[in-house]
Amino acid sequence: MTCAWAPWETGPIPAPLASGPVLEVNLQAIVDNHRTLRRRFTGTAVTAVIKSDAYGLGAQPVAQALAKAGCGTFWVNDLIEALALRPAVPKATIYALQGLGVDAVEGFRAAGVIPVLAGLAEVERAAEAARHAGAALPVAIQLDTGLGRLGLPAGEVERLIAAPELTDGLDIRCWVSHLAAFDRPEDPLNDRQRALFEAWTARLPPAALSLAASACVFRGPGWHFDLARAGSAHFGVQTSARWQPGLTAAYRLTAPVLRIVELPAGRTVGYRGVGRLVRPTRVATIDLGYANGLPPAVTRGGAARIGTHAVPFVGGASMSLTMLDVTDLPEGLVQVGTRCVVFDTDAPIEPVADRLGVAPNALLTQIAGTTPKLYRATTGPVVPDRCQPDRAATAAAVSS
Numbered sequence: 104m105t106c107a108w109a110p111w112e113t114g115p116i117p118a119p120l121a122s123g124p125v126l127e128v129n130l131q132a133i134v135d136n137h138r139t140l141r142r143r144f145t146g147t148a149v150t151a152v153i154k155s156d157a158y159g160l161g162a163q164p165v166a167q168a169l170a171k172a173g174c175g176t177f178w179v180n181d182l183i184e185a186l187a188l189r190p191a192v193p194k195a196t197i198y199a200l201q202g203l204g205v206d207a208v209e210g211f212r213a214a215g216v217i218p219v220l221a222g223l224a225e226v227e228r229a230a231e232a233a234r235h236a237g238a239a240l241p242v243a244i245q246l247d248t249g250l251g252r253l254g255l256p257a258g259e260v261e262r263l264i265a266a267p268e269l270t271d272g273l274d275i276r277c278w279v280s281h282l283a284a285f286d287r288p289e290d291p292l293n294d295r296q297r298a299l300f301e302a303w304t305a306r307l308p309p310a311a312l313s314l315a316a317s318a319c320v321f322r323g324p325g326w327h328f329d330l331a332r333a334g335s336a337h338f339g340v341q342t343s344a345r346w347q348p349g350l351t352a353a354y355r356l357t358a359p360v361l362r363i364v365e366l367p368a369g370r371t372v373g374y375r376g377v378g379r380l381v382r383p384t385r386v387a388t389i390d391l392g393y394a395n396g397l398p399p400a401v402t403r404g405g406a407a408r409i410g411t412h413a414v415p416f417v418g419g420a421s422m423s424l425t426m427l428d429v430t431d432l433p434e435g436l437v438q439v440g441t442r443c444v445v446f447d448t449d450a451p452i453e454p455v456a457d458r459l460g461v462a463p464n465a466l467l468t469q470i471a472g473t474t475p476k477l478y479r480a481t482t483g484p485v486v487p488d489r490c491q492p493d494r495a496a497t498a499a500a501v502s503s
């Protein structure tokens with residue numbers, strides 16, 4: 104069937120946001136990315152990881168947009184995030200990835216939040232509390248197949264296999280594991296983790312299996328299992344050395360020009376004279392700095408964009424101001440108030456993150472977490488669940 108999609112509106116930034124840096128969040132792109140994931144995924148469901156306030160983009164609006172598109176399961180870090188999310192998606196299944204932590208077991212039950220138990224001690228604590236309450240407690244259990252971060256390591260898995268009564272009282276919804284080298288498909292560690300996950304879960308009580316984060320969805324059915332836990336791909340962030348097609352960046356970072364000035368050759372710009380001008384230069388100062396999550400190193404060799412023109416950074420970044428060399432711009436193109444683009448679909452974060460040697464999400468979470476956001480959404484109809492292509496047809500197409 105055909106679905107109508109309104110394009111991302113690119114109207115002006117409304118007051119009061121117009122006077123400063125803005126991160127526009129394209130909720131339609133997030134929904135489109137979700138549909139891309141569903142078309143590729145051959146398991147039961149693509150669920151959404153919206154931990155850390157949806158990577159900074161805003162857990163509530165993101166979850167609401169995805170829920171309207173038929174996504175009914177969300178993963179956040181902990182009970183605090185789950186409680187904040189709950190009112191936005193009253194009917195959704197919410198998992199807390201970091202397990203019980205120091206929170207009381209019954210707090211999860213009361214909030215209808217499923218903890219992803221992070222070790223055998225948590226399994227025992229949860230089971231004990233469930234038996235005490237006389238009511239089965241829904242949980243997921245994480246297995247540490249190699250990341251060394253959370254989950255039962257091999258020894259604890261063996262103890263659980265030997266004594267399955269340890270889970271009496273628990274309603275195990277899902278076995279979870281997470282790859283340590285998801286960004287490098289060729290890394291043999293991935294295969295070792297998958298083999299362990301399969302071997303262990305074959306000997307544990309039956310429940311849905313969830314290994315895949317975003318990158319695994321694009322690796323093909325052998326990596327899918329039952330539930331995909333996709334974060335990055337929803338936001339159009341590439342998390343694999345192998346290009347993942349069909350994703351649209353859901354963010355656009357822009358900032359207005361505050362001042363334009365002509366400076367002579369030989370002058371320096373920025374703290375400690377870090378930018379030395381080798382020619383007479385028009386310098387535009389923009390309302391954006393490291394307090395908006397822009398790492399100062401981005402400015403070394405980097406550029407923003409005005410219209411279709413690249414404008415190099417000059418003079419480093421300060422807390423809330425950065426300078427651009429706009430000398431080569433056609434006359435009249437840049438004025439006070441002109442918005443320049445730092446990141447968007449044409450200037451995505453991945454190459455910059457590569458250059459800085461950080462994960463793209465390290466950039467996204469810093470920027471999105473600190474910059475005022477404007478949500479853009481289609482005015483068109485709610486995305487019907489029927490837009491999902493026939494799953495059997497997808498599976499056949501993928502495996503053929």
Ligand SMILES: *Cc1c(COP(=O)(O)O)cnc(C)c1O
Binds near residue numbers: 152154200281316
């Ligand atoms: C963050 C996270 C995910 C989502 O990873 P993406 O690569 O962003 O899709 C999935 N599972 C766990 C356990 C995570 O911590």
